[in-house]
Amino acid sequence: MEKMGFPRDLKPEVAIAYSFEARVASNPKSWSNTVKQYMTTPYLTQAHNAFSPLYADNIDMAVLNIAEEDLSRYKLVVVPGIYLMDKASADNLRKYVNGGGTVVMTAMSAKVNDNNQWFNTPLPGQLSDVFGLKTREFYRTEKPLTGKIGDAGFTTTINFYEVLEPSTAKVMGSFDNVDGAPPVITVNQYGKGRAIYVATPAQPSVMAPLYKQLYTDLGLKVGPKTPEGVYARTVNGQTLYVNTTTETKTVAIDGKKTGVLSGTAWSDTLTLPSYGVEFLK
Numbered sequence: 417m418e419k420m421g422f423p424r425d426l427k428p429e430v431a432i433a434y435s436f437e438a439r440v441a442s443n444p445k446s447w448s449n450t451v452k453q454y455m456t457t458p459y460l461t462q463a464h465n466a467f468s469p470l471y472a473d474n475i476d477m478a479v480l481n482i483a484e485e486d487l488s489r490y491k492l493v494v495v496p497g498i499y500l501m502d503k504a505s506a507d508n509l510r511k512y513v514n515g516g517g518t519v520v521m522t523a524m525s526a527k528v529n530d531n532n533q534w535f536n537t538p539l540p541g542q543l544s545d546v547f548g549l550k551t552r553e554f555y556r557t558e559k560p561l562t563g564k565i566g567d568a569g570f571t572t573t574i575n576f577y578e579v580l581e582p583s584t585a586k587v588m589g590s591f592d593n594v595d596g597a598p599p600v601i602t603v604n605q606y607g608k609g610r611a612i613y614v615a616t617p618a619q620p621s622v623m624a625p626l627y628k629q630l631y632t633d634l635g636l637k638v639g640p641k642t643p644e645g646v647y648a649r650t651v652n653g654q655t656l657y658v659n660t661t662t663e664t665k666t667v668a669i670d671g672k673k674t675g676v677l678s679g680t681a682w683s684d685t686l687t688l689p690s691y692g693v694e695f696l697k
Contacts, residue, residue: 417695420651420652420654420676420695420697421651421652421654422651422656424649424651426476427476428475428476428477428478428490429475429476429490429491429492429634429636429637430470430475430476430477430478430490430491430492430493430494430636431477431478431479431480431482431485431487431490431492431493431494432463432466432467432470432477432478432479432480432493432494432496433480433481433482433493433494433495433496433498433505434463434479434480434481435481435482435498435500435505437500437502438459438497438498438499438500438501439459439460441499441500441528441532442455442458442459442497442499442500442524443455443458443459451499454524454554455497455499455524456556456576457497457524457574457576457617459497459499462496462497462522462524462617462618463496463497463618465496465617465618465619465620465623466494466496466520466522466618466623467479467496468620469620469623469624469627470494470627471647472644473627473631473638473639474638474639474640474642474647474648474649475636475637475638475639476639476649478490481505482495482498482505482508482509483502483504483505483508484504485508487508487509487511487512487517488512488515488517490517491517491518491634491635491636492517492518492519492520492630492634492636493509493512493517493518493519493520494519494520494618495509495519495520495521495522495525496521496522496525496617496618497522497523497524497525497617497618498521498525498526499524499525499526499527499528500527500528500529500530500532501525501526501527501528501529501540501541501542501543502529502530503529503530503542506526506541506542506543507542509543509546510542510543510546510606512609513546513606513607513609513610513611514606514607514608514609515607515608515609516607516608516609517609518609518610518611518612518630518633518634519609519610519611519612520612520613520614520626520630521540521543521547521611521612521613521614522613522614522616522617522618522623523551523554523576523577523578523614523615523616523617524617525540526539526540526541526542526543527539527540527541528541529541529542538550539551540613543611545606546604546606546611547585547602547604547606547611547612547613548582548583548584548585548602548604548605548606548611549580549581549582549583549584549585549602549604549613550580550581550583551578551579551580551581551613551615552578552579552580552581553578553579554576554577554578554579555576555577555579556575556576557575557576557577557594558575559575559593560572560573560575561575561577561591561593561594561600561616562591562592562593563589563590563591563592563593563594563597563600564589564590564592565588565589565600565601565622565625565626565629566588566589566625566629568625568628570589570600570621570622570625571621572616572619572621572622573619573620573621574616574617574619576616576617577591577594577598577600577615577616578615578616579598579615580598580599580602580613580615582599582602582604584604584605585602585603585604585611585613586602586603586604587599587601587602588600588601588602588603588612588626588629589601589626598615599615600614600615600616600622601613601614601615601622601626612626614626640655640657641668642657642667643665643666643667644661645659645660645661645663645665646658646659646660646661646665646667646688647660648667653697654676654695654696654697655669655695655696656693656694656695657686657688657693657694657695657696658692658693659688659689659690659691659692659693660691661690661691662690662691663690664687664688664689664690664692665687665688665692666685666686666687666688667685667686667687667688668684668685669682669684669685669686669696671683671684672684673686673696673697674696674697675694675695675696676694676695676696676697677693677694677695678694680694682696
């Protein structure tokens with residue numbers, strides 16, 4: 417495989433923020449702490465939900481500490497449910513957006529500071545002006561939330577939302593079964609870049625249509641199209657497919673290809689058995 421370009425030299429264009437401090441702060445051990453009543457969707461679940469639609473589209477990503485990294489190398493930075501927002505992280509996000517980057521932040525982010533104390537300034541803390549809004553009260557509903565992001569409809573699986581009060585931000589999508597049709601996603605121009613806020617916790621039904629818009633806007637390279645549970649990467653015109661499920665999967669391919677691992681000639685479709693792997697050229 418080395419002669420065919422694997423392992424690859426990765427240069428991801430997308431970064432997902434991860435914060436150990438936010439994970440700890442959002443899951444206190446004390447039974448009397450009210451944070452757990454607020455953070456009903458665990459932090460790691462939100463992080464995985466932000467990650468999964470990009471992963472399913474076979475896009476390479478970096479997972480990083482936004483306080484420590486040079487974010488300018490990425491076209492898109494996603495900040496999912498970072499409950500604790502320290503000053504270094506906020507400053508780096510501000511610098512990144514001001515310099516031309518695009519950031520997506522989801523609900524439950526930037527609620528407490530470095531000392532795990534609720535911000536006494538407009539939320540999201542230290543970044544309200546960057547996102548061009550204030551987050552107000554939050555609600556949980558018994559039924560799924562629905563609405564549109566651009567032309568794409570969505571139905572939530574996590575029925576929680578924050579009420580957004582845009583100042584300079586513009587609305588990208590709204591709920592249609594909530595009184596007043598409040599925004600589900602807003603975008604704000606800050607400096608040379610854009611700051612996008614999502615009113616719900618990260619979940620594929622909301623993040624996927626948003627990402628689809630951003631692929632075109634940011635010129636992000638999407639990987640080969642594959643069915644659920646099959647992942648693929650292309651190097652020098654040759655593609656490695658991996659079936660991670662217990663089911664046989666059929667994958668659409670362009671024209672005729674030869675399987676390097678199996679020696680099979682494939683035309684228009686590739687069949688992968690459970691946990692099957694094939695390398696096409």
